[in-house]
Amino acid sequence: MRLYRADISTPYVGIGRECRRGRPGHAFVGSQPPAPIRASTLACVNVQAGQRPDGESPGEGTRQRRAVVDYALQRRARLAEVYAGRASLHDVCDAHPYLLRAAAFHGQLSDVSCPVCRKEQLSEVHYVYGDALKAMSGQAKAPRELADMAQRLREFTVYVVEVCRSCRWNHLTMSFVMGQGSARPSRRRAATE
Template structure:
């Protein structure tokens, strides 16, 4: 396993949002079950099982998406990666910030679970920009 540092756990914030919803606060289902269609598709195709049911609808297991960000990633910053890919990236890059989001594909619940930094601490230059499908006109 790789070394995680600067870990931020958002479970208290998650608990507060759910408490507000279930205890008659100002929050409605539409306010918290607002996953973007892109995020729902990403969870369907790239999500990793979270091992827990949705806290809102309790009908489907949650999926986790891990987004990677870092100056060293260049144009590839902001992509979704699996835990296995992140583990190998941790040995290839100096510092990468990971954001893990949980998503329910049934009701649209989505919430930031945690963020952390991985990497070996040795700064590197970003890779040269590569042409992608998005560049073609």
């Protein structure tokens, strides 16, 4: 019994073999090393120390998103339930009035139209949470405010929610962590017995 499909596995197995040939301790099949190939997997990706894969230096990445979680599969599954009739519009189009207000005042219009009513563009609302935020935790923020907060604060989590203001469709699309990182040690002491 074969555990792989030949039409899918062969190209990727070949990429792995090509990469291993160029490593120390592996012989080349010809007189010269193989030509560099464009890999669709991470087998041949080389990143030097102190360099990010996107070319930025480590100092520039402190304000960038990290620990990104994309909820596209959950969104797709929920929409499939709606289109198949297993979930009613009343179940999915239930945005809270505060979320609708946040979409009106703090939201950013996206290029995507609403997947339910197809009448209006979706608004993306960014909610911030974290210990460093204190009273601001749980508030909706405009995207331009996030960069400023990332420079000032150590670490906070951002949740991006898409909202249709006409039919009230809403879904969590993404979450990520921003800030300067947790470089400072914790001030908590170990409990004494």
